[in-house]
Amino acid sequence: MRPKMVCICCHVSREKIEEVIYEGACSFEEIQQKTECSMGCGTCREQVEQIMEETLKKK
Numbered sequence: 001m002r003p004k005m006v007c008i009c010c011h012v013s014r015e016k017i018e019e020v021i022y023e024g025a026c027s028f029e030e031i032q033q034k035t036e037c038s039m040g041c042g043t044c045r046e047q048v049e050q051i052m053e054e055t056l057k058k059k
């Protein structure tokens with residue numbers, strides 16, 4: 001199955017975002033730098049932040 005894209009503009013999947021969080025990213029800016037997500041229209045930001053909160057809790 002193809003991973004669901006969180007950031008359509010930059011082709012970044014939820015898995016990729018979770019991966020960089022597990023590797024130590026703990027802010028939106030860090031996630032953005034490491035995955036290059038949210039560099040386009042910006043509508044995915046809220047979703048990225050939500051994934052970040054959920055993943056940091058699970059960590």
Ligand code: FES
Pocket residue numbers: 006007008009010037038039040041042043044045
């Ligand atoms: S969907 Fe992420 S910047 Fe547009």
